[in-house]
Amino acid sequence: MAKGFFTDTTLCIGCKACQSACHQWNQLPAKPTELTGDSYDNTGHLNALDWRHVRFIEQFPEDRSQEGFLKGSRWLMMSDVCKHCVKAGCLEVCPTGAIIRTEFDSVFIQQDTCNGCRACLAACPFGVVDIGTDGKAHKCTLCYDRLQHGMEPACAQACPTDSIRFGDVGELMAIADQRVAELRAQGVDAYIYGKDDIVGGLNCFFLLVDKPEVYGLPARPELPSKHVAEGFGVSALTAAALAVTGFVSFRKTRMDERGDDGQGAPLAPDTPAPPSVGIEAVRGTQRIVRERAIETEPRPRSLPILGQARR
Amino acid sequence: MSPLGLGLLALQWQVNPESGVPLAPRWGWYVVLYFFIGGLIAGCYAIASALQVVGDPRDREAVRIGHRLAFPGVLVCAVLLIVDLGRPERFWHMIIKSHHFPEPIFKYWSPISLGSWILSLFGALAFVSFIGVLLETGRLRWKPLVRLHQRVRQLPGWVSKAWGILGCLVGIALAGYTGVLMVSAVTPVWHNAVPLGGLFLASAVSTSYALLILLLLRRGRRHSDPTVRKLEDADRWAVWIEVALLLLVLVPLGALARPILTGAYGALFWVGVVVAGLLAPIILDRIKDRGDLERRLRLRAILILVGGLVLRFVLVMAPQWPQVPPWHL
Numbered sequence: 001m002a003k004g005f006f007t008d009t010t011l012c013i014g015c016k017a018c019q020s021a022c023h024q025w026n027q028l029p030a031k032p033t034e035l036t037g038d039s040y041d042n043t044g045h046l047n048a049l050d051w052r053h054v055r056f057i058e059q060f061p062e063d064r065s066q067e068g069f070l071k072g073s074r075w076l077m078m079s080d081v082c083k084h085c086v087k088a089g090c091l092e093v094c095p096t097g098a099i100i101r102t103e104f105d106s107v108f109i110q111q112d113t114c115n116g117c118r119a120c121l122a123a124c125p126f127g128v129v130d131i132g133t134d135g136k137a138h139k140c141t142l143c144y145d146r147l148q149h150g151m152e153p154a155c156a157q158a159c160p161t162d163s164i165r166f167g168d169v170g171e172l173m174a175i176a177d178q179r180v181a182e183l184r185a186q187g188v189d190a191y192i193y194g195k196d197d198i199v200g201g202l203n204c205f206f207l208l209v210d211k212p213e214v215y216g217l218p219a220r221p222e223l224p225s226k227h228v229a230e231g232f233g234v235s236a237l238t239a240a241a242l243a244v245t246g247f248v249s250f251r252k253t254r255m256d257e258r259g260d261d262g263q264g265a266p267l268a269p270d271t272p273a274p275p276s277v278g279i280e281a282v283r284g285t286q287r288i289v290r291e292r293a294i295e296t297e298p299r300p301r302s303l304p305i306l307g308q309a310r311r
Numbered sequence: 312m313s314p315l316g317l318g319l320l321a322l323q324w325q326v327n328p329e330s331g332v333p334l335a336p337r338w339g340w341y342v343v344l345y346f347f348i349g350g351l352i353a354g355c356y357a358i359a360s361a362l363q364v365v366g367d368p369r370d371r372e373a374v375r376i377g378h379r380l381a382f383p384g385v386l387v388c389a390v391l392l393i394v395d396l397g398r399p400e401r402f403w404h405m406i407i408k409s410h411h412f413p414e415p416i417f418k419y420w421s422p423i424s425l426g427s428w429i430l431s432l433f434g435a436l437a438f439v440s441f442i443g444v445l446l447e448t449g450r451l452r453w454k455p456l457v458r459l460h461q462r463v464r465q466l467p468g469w470v471s472k473a474w475g476i477l478g479c480l481v482g483i484a485l486a487g488y489t490g491v492l493m494v495s496a497v498t499p500v501w502h503n504a505v506p507l508g509g510l511f512l513a514s515a516v517s518t519s520y521a522l523l524i525l526l527l528l529r530r531g532r533r534h535s536d537p538t539v540r541k542l543e544d545a546d547r548w549a550v551w552i553e554v555a556l557l558l559l560v561l562v563p564l565g566a567l568a569r570p571i572l573t574g575a576y577g578a579l580f581w582v583g584v585v586v587a588g589l590l591a592p593i594i595l596d597r598i599k600d601r602g603d604l605e606r607r608l609r610l611r612a613i614l615i616l617v618g619g620l621v622l623r624f625v626l627v628m629a630p631q632w633p634q635v636p637p638w639h640l
Contacts, residue, residue, distance in 0.1 A: 045334075089331075093495060095424035096404040097416050115404045116397015118336045119423045122496030125331030135397025219329040222502065224495040225420050226330075231494040231508045235487035238509030238556065242483075242516050245548030246358070250365050250541045 002105035004203030011163035021158035048132035082140035090120035106142035125221035331497030339639035352384030354519025357482030363475035381437035486515035518619035520546035521612035534604035576629035588618010
């Protein structure tokens with residue numbers, strides 16, 4: 001049974017308890033924080049040390065009068081995490097087999113296998129996987145160790161508003177659909193990000209009230225393999241074009257030489273008679289020598305008659 | 312397929328600027344140099360193998376150069392790739408399952424996995440050819456190998472041709488997969504640049520023609536030398552194929568190509584790739600004046616090599632800016 005998170009962003013209050021709990025349970029070291037300058041966000045994005053990241057999105061209207069400000073301003077918060085995709089890009093490309101799918105359908109990086117090739121960084125459409133100072137790739141494990149002992153992930157347990165819910169993906173999706181219906185009834189333009197249309201579905205999905213881009217999520221994410229076959233197809237066509245033009249050039253030069261003096265060009269002076277160039281080359285040399293011998297031999301003007309030949 | 316046909320094919324690809332927001336893979340100079348040197352040795356090996364099949368004995372020196380370069384080049388590439396890993400001591404995990412030693416791991420749908428195998432196979436072929444050249448030139452005189460070499464020489468002609476064709480194919484595979492590796496990244500610039508594999512292949516072959524010409528000139532061959540003429544003629548075509556593919560990469564990208572075409576990287580691209588690497592060689596080809604032909608040919612070859620390196624540098628680094636600085640190793 002697939003396990004995952006349903007993160008309802010309308011319930012998030014930006015307390016960062018999830019981030020703290022994640023750091024604590026997974027023994028992820030703290031690092032100096034920086035003020036990004038455009039929000040209370042001091043982590044920036046998911047990375048090798050922050051497997052949960054609370055995103056703060058401040059939306060203010062052009063009208064900065066008190067009335068307009070109160071009416072049009074909005075502060076969105078979202079606790080971002082690895083989506084544990086049903087079709088995971090990182091797992092797809094990982095050449096070492098370090099990234100696996102667990103019995104909970106989560107995506108897990110085996111630290112004793114990863115060699116830090118970083119293919120997964122470029123393959124994750126959500127910018128989740130990062131390389132650590134230890135040279136290995138890191139991301140949320142869905143608290144695999146806790147799941148194996150029947151516990152829920154640390155972040156979900158710590159969330160005070162139940163913005164993060166953990167459970168069976170099917171059940172969570174039903175809850176999410178119900179919540180979307182409630183919000184829409186209240187006039188909120190809510191929707192689920194992570195159904196089948198998003199790279200085949202996300203085991204950790206989100207309820208959003210604005211476009212995905214606003215939350216730093218891609219609207220139409222794609223798997224790494226999407227254009228690979230086409231890419232190799234173009235490479236093959238290019239190879240064919242290069243082969244044809246190369247072949248024509250190689251042959252044309254030979255023909256040109258034969259056309260210049262009508263006898264075939266002599267061997268280049270710096271080309272040693274190939275002593276061991278492979279049987280084909282030796283045969284080629286023999287053929288050229290034979291042809292030249294025939295061509296350079298003075299041709300009789302008429303058929304030799306027995307008597308003339310004797311003379 | 313004609314450039315027009317390829318253009319029509321390109322129109323079918325739908326550019327998706329929302330393909331993903333991945334973190335930069337932090338590819339730096341190790342990767343850039345691997346793409347460049349790997350392309351060069353793969354191209355040289357493929358050309359040498361092709362000359363072995365369709366050339367004549369006068370091309371033998373070019374064949375030897377191509378085959379001699381490949382193996383040391385593979386070693387350099389291997390070092391670059393291993394040093395680039397976060398955990399270099401685990402480089403063998405790329406082809407062997409570490410949990411089930413020595414079971415191999417091969418994901419044909421993952422260009423990085425496929426590339427690891429292609430490089431390994433290429434390394435094996437390059438090693439055999441390298442030893443063959445050493446035996447042929449008398450630099451290696453170990454009797455068992457000399458005897459083996461003599462036996463190989465007595466094999467039927469089709470064996471030599473088959474070996475040449477295999478070398479050609481594996482060389483092309485090595486030169487042609489690196490661009491597809493970039494396409495498999497979901498970074499919108501790379502992911503939507505579908506013909507990148509073809510572009511890198513054309514560039515690799517063109518730079519390889521240039522390098523072989525340079526080395527032949529260095530060994531006293533003249534402009535009129537049949538092998539040099541063959542390589543030069545073929546390279547003229549390769550340059551045009553590269554131009555067509557560059558357009559097929561950049562035009563469909565539209566606004567996504569901005570990191571490549573503007574700013575400091577853009578300046579480098581226009582000067583290094585477009586002017587030096589493509590336009591200047593095309594103009595040099597068109598000059599009718601019969602001046603110092605060897606000098607002109609040498610200049611042309613150097614410009615193409617510079618263009619090939621800058622092409623890879625800009626295409627790899629520009630989309631990663633500002634997460635990754637241009638001096639990142």
